Amino acid sequence: MNFRRDHGFDEPEINLIPFIDVLLVIIIFLMLTTTYAKFSGLEINLPTANADRQDGPPNEIDVAVTAAGQVMVDKMPLGATDVRSISEALRRAAGDRLDPLIVINADAKATHQSVVDIMQAAQAAGYAHISFATQSPPPQ
16 A cells, blocks of 8 residues: 655745845835945145255244143243133244244143134234144154
């Protein structure tokens, strides 16, 4: 007795049509929701300069800001740290020099507001050239 019927084993198959439909919907969704932004680079041509020795006193005013917020203009501490006081100190330090370079030496832990106050004071005094002093990291 043979109770087994001779059924042919059908190979299982995966219907790819719904899979392709889902992938096409995802691709269309991604194409519609993607923002195409053009990133542009800023090309800068740095000026060249000769390292000739400077004649006369340097045309710089050093402004230092400590971590506690104390401001010093050319190593002279200021009593007040408001914009008007700093602006007057910059004018006194500049004397008769035309358009001096303001070099800001700010402590790494100085507040951002104190540096902004110095920049506003330089603008109020009529000095447009401002630079920041940094130090090189220690060699490892």
